Amino acid sequence: MVNDKKKFDLYLANAEIVTPHERYKGDVGVRNEKIVAILPSGTEVTAEKTLDLTGKCLLPGIWHTHCHFRDPGQTHKENFETGSRAAAAGGITMAIDMTNNTPPPAEPETFLAKKESAESKSYIDFGLYGAGLHPEQVQNLAKLGAIGIKVFNTRHPMDAYPYIPSLAVTDHGILYEIYEEVAKTGLVCAVHHDDSDWTRTLVQRDYIQKGKVSAEDYIEAYDRGYMYGHGMVSGLASSLYLAKIAGVRLYVLHVGVMPEMAYDYIQFAKSKGQTVYSELEACSFLIDRAMVEKIKTRTYLFAHNVDRAYEYLKYDTDTLVLEHAPHTLEEITNGLTNNFNAPLGVIGVQEFLPLMLNEVNKGNISLERLLYLTTESPARIFGQYPQKGAIAIGSDADFTVVDMNQEKILTDKEELSKSGWTAFDGVKVKGVPTHTIVRGTVVYENGEVKGKAGYGQMVKGTAYQP
CATH class of the missing domain: 3.20.20.140 (Metal-dependent hydrolases)
Structure with a gap:
């Protein structure tokens, strides 16, 4: 945990943080597209934008x-x-x-x-x-x-x-x-x-x-x-x-x-x-x-x-x-x-x-x-770890937030692909993404795409990162 509590661009509060190796309750602070703080839940901070993720899991992107x-x-x-x-x-x-x-x-x-x-x-x-x-x-x-x-x-x-x-x-x-x-x-x-x-x-x-x-x-x-x-x-x-x-x-x-x-x-x-x-x-x-x-x-x-x-x-x-x-x-x-x-x-x-x-x-x-x-x-x-694929200090602030208890039915109607259909039309699932965050910017939130075309960046290939 890093105790950097200067003003954040984005603060993710009260989440259950889940990685491939551990689970814990915590908050994450983001500044300049990077993870700069991982703090105990309930830490008082100032931030441009705060998301209360109570009841949700915060995952690496x-x-x-x-x-x-x-x-x-x-x-x-x-x-x-x-x-x-x-x-x-x-x-x-x-x-x-x-x-x-x-x-x-x-x-x-x-x-x-x-x-x-x-x-x-x-x-x-x-x-x-x-x-x-x-x-x-x-x-x-x-x-x-x-x-x-x-x-x-x-x-x-x-x-x-x-x-x-x-x-x-x-x-x-x-x-x-x-x-x-x-x-x-x-x-x-x-x-x-x-x-x-x-x-x-x-x-x-x-x-x-x-x-x-x-x-x-x-x-x-x-x-x-x-x-x-x-x-x-x-x-x-x-x-x-x-x-x-x-x-x-x-x-x-x-x-x-x-x-x-x-x-x-x-x-x-x-x-x-x-x-x-x-x-x-x-x-x-x-x-x-x-x-x-x-x-x-x-x-x-x-x-x-x-x-x-x-x-x-x-x-x-x-x-x-x-x-x-x-x-x-x-x-x-x-x-x-x-x-x-x-x-x-x-x-x-x-x-x-x-x-x-x-x-x-x-x-x-x-x-x-x-x-x-x-x-x-x-x-x-693909040679990007830990810049991507991790919740760690210095990593890109890429996160996927999920509600493991929310249920929904997948449908053609909600398909955003240009072709407009899915093989899974009518399939009921339990567990859905609620937020998609790319380098500290919320691009999807609770059923609405909020990002902008052209925000995404190309990630250049490098050799395997052990």
């Missing part, structure tokens, strides 16, 4: 490490302003945006253009991946502040990403050279794996050529590992070996969507001393087959083995997300004529935290473990 804000490019689905506003309403203080853009941020010019645009629109702080396409550009992207390098290691990009086929890296020689260059920077290389040659053959043979393209057919194919399944695991297997030889810090995306052997491959690599991080998709336990059969194209990403996913959540994964990959209702409805052409994704940045707080209240994960996966761990992996 929550990270969301897998957002597709579609900007520039597919901005009819989402843009940085609407996506970051939805994030603020969901209790998110720091978002990492992917590279599904037109043009992709693969060279200095396109990366800087995206950075400048995002800085003018974002409500919250953010990191930007650089697109891993050209080995010779990796160092340049790192110098410009990329939070990491993202690679789409997929064989048939037109099948899954018809609007960004240029993003795919299909040649293992180029992939290895990208890994080599990223290793020199100390950044992570985040990879979407999909060795889809052989699974594509199975889909064509067993489904499409037979005219089996209904929602039920797609669900069956997904459950068999034909779609976003076995091909992702075989791609992961080869990538792990390439990454080990190159010495890169590999950040594995879509864990939990892949069949179970992906868990085993990652754990084996870790047991051999390889630096590998896993980002678990919350849909691996939040969405079951029965739910998908009801909502159909609103998402086809459902749990293969809920018990294994929960076990991995509790003990093994490094980070946790509900991937934010918006498409319009018209686009997903059009997919019903041939479900294998339906755009895949979940609109999740606003719903992620309420859904996970509900899991805490159900006893499926502790609040401390949830906070580790969504604050301290990503902050360390």
Whole structure:
């Protein structure tokens, strides 16, 4: 505790402060965007603004490490302003945006253009991946502040990403050279794996050529590992070996969507001393087959083995997300004529935290473990700890305030994403964010976004912070 009681810009009073490691009653004082005091509850101070958080939990600001804000490019689905506003309403203080853009941020010019645009629109702080396409550009992207390098290691990009086929890296020689260059920077290389040659053959043979393209057919194919399944695991297997030889810090995306052997491959690599991080998709336990059969194209990403996913959540994964990959209702409805052409994704940045707080209240994960996966761990992996991801003197004054007893029903009507719908329409949750505070500024409070577009700052990538 630090006894600095000079006038504060913001004073957070009477909270239950919860971090990955402890809980205690206390007050927090903020000045010049930083935490400058942690004091006993009831301490008399002067402040420009005081929030009485009696009955609420004060958490480190929550990270969301897998957002597709579609900007520039597919901005009819989402843009940085609407996506970051939805994030603020969901209790998110720091978002990492992917590279599904037109043009992709693969060279200095396109990366800087995206950075400048995002800085003018974002409500919250953010990191930007650089697109891993050209080995010779990796160092340049790192110098410009990329939070990491993202690679789409997929064989048939037109099948899954018809609007960004240029993003795919299909040649293992180029992939290895990208890994080599990223290793020199100390950044992570985040990879979407999909060795889809052989699974594509199975889909064509067993489904499409037979005219089996209904929602039920797609669900069956997904459950068999034909779609976003076995091909992702075989791609992961080869990538792990390439990454080990190159010495890169590999950040594995879509864990939990892949069949179970992906868990085993990652754990084996870790047991051999390889630096590998896993980002678990919350849909691996939040969405079951029965739910998908009801909502159909609103998402086809459902749990293969809920018990294994929960076990991995509790003990093994490094980070946790509900991937934010918006498409319009018209686009997903059009997919019903041939479900294998339906755009895949979940609109999740606003719903992620309420859904996970509900899991805490159900006893499926502790609040401390949830906070580790969504604050301290990503902050360390992306080199920002303890500037972010901590409640400590000198840290950025990023906070998420939650009411663990408040109940609400998630609805399309309240969705702030530009696409305007959620796969979780009608789902009741217990535990909601009430305030989102970014560097000492309240950007969301009790159902109202109060921040301004352009307040958010880009956070530059650095190496792992132990």
